[in-house]
Amino acid sequence: MSRLIKNTFKIIGASPGTSVFIGDQKTNEIKISLLQYNQSGFLEKEIKNLNELENIDEKSYINWLNIDGLHEIKIIDYIGKKYNIHSLIIEDILNTQQTPKIEIFDDYIYITLKMFDFNETKESINVEQISLILNDKNVISFQEKTGDIFEPIRKRIKETSSRIRKLDSDYLLYSIIDIIVDYYFLILEKIGDKIEILEEELVIEPKKNTLKEIYKLKRELLFLRKSVWPIRENVNKLEKSDSQLIKKSTSPYLRDLYDHSIQIIDTIETSRDLLGGMLDLYLSSINNKMNEIMKVLTIISTIFIPLTFISGVYGMNFKHMPELEWKLGYFIILGIMFLISIFMLFFFRKKKWL
Amino acid sequence: MSRLIKNTFKIIGASPGTSVFIGDQKTNEIKISLLQYNQSGFLEKEIKNLNELENIDEKSYINWLNIDGLHEIKIIDYIGKKYNIHSLIIEDILNTQQTPKIEIFDDYIYITLKMFDFNETKESINVEQISLILNDKNVISFQEKTGDIFEPIRKRIKETSSRIRKLDSDYLLYSIIDIIVDYYFLILEKIGDKIEILEEELVIEPKKNTLKEIYKLKRELLFLRKSVWPIRENVNKLEKSDSQLIKKSTSPYLRDLYDHSIQIIDTIETSRDLLGGMLDLYLSSINNKMNEIMKVLTIISTIFIPLTFISGVYGMNFKHMPELEWKLGYFIILGIMFLISIFMLFFFRKKKWL
Amino acid sequence: MSRLIKNTFKIIGASPGTSVFIGDQKTNEIKISLLQYNQSGFLEKEIKNLNELENIDEKSYINWLNIDGLHEIKIIDYIGKKYNIHSLIIEDILNTQQTPKIEIFDDYIYITLKMFDFNETKESINVEQISLILNDKNVISFQEKTGDIFEPIRKRIKETSSRIRKLDSDYLLYSIIDIIVDYYFLILEKIGDKIEILEEELVIEPKKNTLKEIYKLKRELLFLRKSVWPIRENVNKLEKSDSQLIKKSTSPYLRDLYDHSIQIIDTIETSRDLLGGMLDLYLSSINNKMNEIMKVLTIISTIFIPLTFISGVYGMNFKHMPELEWKLGYFIILGIMFLISIFMLFFFRKKKWL
Amino acid sequence: MSRLIKNTFKIIGASPGTSVFIGDQKTNEIKISLLQYNQSGFLEKEIKNLNELENIDEKSYINWLNIDGLHEIKIIDYIGKKYNIHSLIIEDILNTQQTPKIEIFDDYIYITLKMFDFNETKESINVEQISLILNDKNVISFQEKTGDIFEPIRKRIKETSSRIRKLDSDYLLYSIIDIIVDYYFLILEKIGDKIEILEEELVIEPKKNTLKEIYKLKRELLFLRKSVWPIRENVNKLEKSDSQLIKKSTSPYLRDLYDHSIQIIDTIETSRDLLGGMLDLYLSSINNKMNEIMKVLTIISTIFIPLTFISGVYGMNFKHMPELEWKLGYFIILGIMFLISIFMLFFFRKKKWL
């Protein structure tokens, strides 16, 4: 997961509504694809030249325009003008550090969300900003980079009898958000797996790294929460809005989406609480280990230090030390030493250290 | 208690409202039973073939259809069509990872809850999802596996003069929820017992395992809370709703249920606070033990190390060491050593270490 | 303070509204007393037989029926029928684990609260459930056991010119709640005293038990809070309700009660915060003690270990050890040892350990 | 700052509205002073006998009656009757443990607040309860003890052209509250100073007392917060109330007061957060010190223990120990010892302990 806040601010004092791309500068080409469909058929084409958009029959289809890559401001500006989008919204689309939000205008709706994708090979989470524009006949989706996350929707559109073909552009919008939310569940499942592995590690033998893992998971959940929290509210706004762009039949789907986002938030909170409890477990396990170590040191020291002292006494070179002359002196002393150590062991047993 | 989140997500991008079973795949047979009753009598039968449902007189009875097992999608789909249930609701019934919720439609009400059951032999908590559909004359209940938790209700239905026989399907729905909530109290009592045992352990002699027990209880309370919290709100929605399916006479029962759910939540929160306090007790008890160990080590070391040094000095082999020649040298040194150790003991007593 | 949750659940699946006594089974007799009063006089009698209640002139008096002991279900059931109380409310009265609540019906009001009583000899807190029923002319109070907590009200009723004699049954209800709330202040004062003693202990010399005392107080505050919190809301509901049972003149008294409950909650929260701070103090005091112990050990060891080594060197039995032959060898070495220990002491002073 | 709760409860079960003084019994005389003013002049007199109050021209002046000392119930009762104040309010005025609150009646307003005063010589905070009654032409202020905190207002009243002379009694009430709030800022500044001193102490060299100081400040902030929190709400109620006693022109002043109370609460919360952070700093600094101590002990022990062992070996008295006969044996062993200690030092440097 990337930095906390980065290049978020536009050039300070720049006129609001200025189109500036904020994000990692990418060099890949921008890919624009158009998918038009109605109940009777569909049409798919890749747009190489923006002019191609001029001659399209928009009226008799639902039009889904997908733009992969935001770093060419001209293209985004062109689309902004064509679809009559407020310059502040264009600025938001270009700012990949945007907090998820929704803006409902009279003739279009703007939604921005974070897409979380788990990279299996790198074991890392990729975050990408998705911006969506809905108007009467069009859905425009903006992605930071080329990807195939929307492929399942395309497939469903191409099936003749699918529900999506029969419904309006708002259902397409819903489908796109739904797939993004599905990915959150995927990420949560990965995190859930890691939490279980950590829990087991803690019970058997906590490693030095365990805490860092806990911290990393906490961090990821923090970012996830930051991204999911607004979705809940936004979907609610969408359902409750009296915008004519949202048809009544889409309402149960939005409510379903709302329930999903609540479920995600719930799981995030529960995970955070679990991680908090694991931290306590870890810290006390360190303390217990320390106790273990100290006990060993103390037992050994406490037994041998007095014995060593006694042997030291009879190693002194005084002329007159009567015991040294005794025939059994040595064995008597060995016996005394033995008794002392037995006594010490009893003492430790009584203290439950052994 | 099982995993945090598991297979929760449907196949990513699948059309919403697709019937997919999400849960542990089970092999047991699905058991469908029908209990019909009115004030004058009752009728009970096990449904082997779904066609039997076609020829049933539904109008003159309250019909309680109970399905144990969700893994045969066909059956669930059939019931969904027969009772005219939205495909998204069918999807929710099949998803055993659903958060408890309520959906009130014009002609039916959908409720899903978690059933918590304590397994005495395994000392573990089983969670099961219960989905309930209420319409004018029917209550349909879906359980994940075969069980006898609703037996007490069946018994009451079979008693001629019982209140349930005189009232409508909404009272049956209430009775089912009420029995599930009763089980929460049972679980809480088990947890309360364990908390008391832990408290006593902490006061007498905390064991290494104590903390893990605390963590385990915390975890269970977390999952319990996650499941109970929505019940409170849902019961409230049910009472407040102006749905004609909920009769006025059921209202005090629902309020009673609402009070119970608040009592459960209260007890969960109190238990969590208690566990938090026990954690502090435990950690400080570890620290106290460490202090105890360190004190013993320090007392023994501090007394004998100087004495050993002195004996070392008179163990040196210098030619000219006048003290060695003294007749009483040995006894004088022994005396000095004795005085030093007395002094040390006084010092420790003053420091309150002894 | 007793168990967290106990026998709370009725027999699972029992028909709601079934009268079952939940609590510690008691053997003492149940005591029923009736106090009737109006502006001109009062009448007090003990009810031995429930039939006596039939022939009572209820219309021209305010009637206060007090029942000590809940374990004879028949009696409670009889009263429930006589005063036309809903079976669910009777169930609540019999369940001594009830959360404090209020239920406002058209013709009566039901309130249940916890009574906290400090037992001076045992130094423990007793909790008792008090249930109150108010209707037009009657107040019925249910206590778990025989007690004299309402004696001051009885005295005031017996005084001819007292305000209570002039006012209605709602003022009697208020007076009973007020006396229960007064007892909370008493308990809080006891807890406040203990907190001050603990604070002093912590500043002078924390004992091993201190933490357990802190935990015990925390626990008691937790239970107290659980009981007081709903009172605030219930008194508010009572004042705001448009029930004709609550006269307008009682309103300032209820507001006063409301203020008192807020004051109690405030004091509980402040006490909890104080205990939290004391915990930190205690833990750091343990740590400081450990540091103290370690310092002593380190100073003694660090001074004597090198000296012992030196004496060991000259205790070796090599044939050729020139220093041993020197005439002043012994004294030179003693001098060196002296210098080393001086140096060490300076080192510790510089480190501020001495 | 004094006890958490003290004699708060009236005599248990006493009739509500009974005048009982709750607080530290004081012996000083009660001082009553009256200040009358209108736009054209002012009149000041000390009231020795309550009868003097009968013959006063109240109509043509704003009358500010100030009572220092609450322990003579007769006086307070007299004033209560003269100005027609509800007996419950009189009870509140006499109870110095009252939580700050406001009561708006048709013909008068009652406000009670805590006055915090810093005693420079004793370095302690004095708390005093101030009760205020506002009616059409009068402001009555009750203080626990004699003091000069209202002197600045008296001075402003005596200035002919001051705003206070032109405005109504509600502005006088505002002025009194404003001066009390000013004192909160003073206290907060003192606390802020102490926090800065503690922060510096923590960075340079935390002392044993530091934590107790932190705890003391936390405690004081706790009490401060408890007193300020209700002021915010009360001032708001005062502004929002449609009481005719509050003139429209006073409204901006009340809003200003509201802002001030928010600023005070903000500063208290920030201070509490800072103290929380300082606690972490302190605890980790203790731990760091312990580490420091342990390192010294370990370095010294680990170097000398093996050396002492070697010298012990060659101090053994075996008949046949070849090394002892070697001519250079002694020096070879000294060399080996030297190498071992060099090696140990390298080891510690690698571990970054040196």
Added chain:
Amino acid sequence: MSRLIKNTFKIIGASPGTSVFIGDQKTNEIKISLLQYNQSGFLEKEIKNLNELENIDEKSYINWLNIDGLHEIKIIDYIGKKYNIHSLIIEDILNTQQTPKIEIFDDYIYITLKMFDFNETKESINVEQISLILNDKNVISFQEKTGDIFEPIRKRIKETSSRIRKLDSDYLLYSIIDIIVDYYFLILEKIGDKIEILEEELVIEPKKNTLKEIYKLKRELLFLRKSVWPIRENVNKLEKSDSQLIKKSTSPYLRDLYDHSIQIIDTIETSRDLLGGMLDLYLSSINNKMNEIMKVLTIISTIFIPLTFISGVYGMNFKHMPELEWKLGYFIILGIMFLISIFMLFFFRKKKWL
């Protein structure tokens, strides 16, 4: 970042609305500059004498009056009178410890905010209070000291075709607030950078200073939050207000500002949570280090203490010690010592200390 609260209180008891400057007394001159503009042109001049303000054509321009420096009360008072501003607002402008707030009057709006500026050379954050007055044709901005933060706006005003030239004074107000909010992002980015550096330090090798850095960042975030939190609410109030001073066209810009402030608050909260997690990491890393140290000490001591004892035994000077006479005694003992140390090493390996 400067002190928590400082000279915040006006002279206690001073008449409200008295102009008193509260802040660091500065000696620099006060700089007043006027920028007038409309669609056709602009006019800029520095005001040396307040009289110059009398003869200005205010009607045909938007007038931006900027005052750098607040310490000459006369000037501020003059402006207060000229633009008819309430004396309490003038008092607020002069009090640099003001909490951010907004006051909407019929004919003007007052806003006060904190400006955070990062001083690259000193690595410290400067806080400055900015007060803004908006009326029909004027924006008056007050800064504590001379600065060039508003330069970008001036530049945009001087561009002929810029949007700001076409719009009203409320857009100028928005632009000023927007630039201040941009600076918050800048500060947050700096803090974000520091957090990342600390995170890396913690993972590799926590230093002693790390915790103090964490504390410092926490402190800064605390002050930042205190300043940003009210902005969010104030911008909201501004948008929602039905003041005629705020044109409808400015509304989307204000909503954008609102979103930005939410984003800032979110980032602050996330940063605080991260710092909390880092604290746990740090503390456990200290504990781990302690464990490391204790292990080394224990291993060395536990191996050598028994060996030293054995060598002590054979260093005793008893006449009759048979082993000493043995020919291979010395080598046997050396062998036994070797075996003991091997055994000890196995023991430590089993305990996973090696």
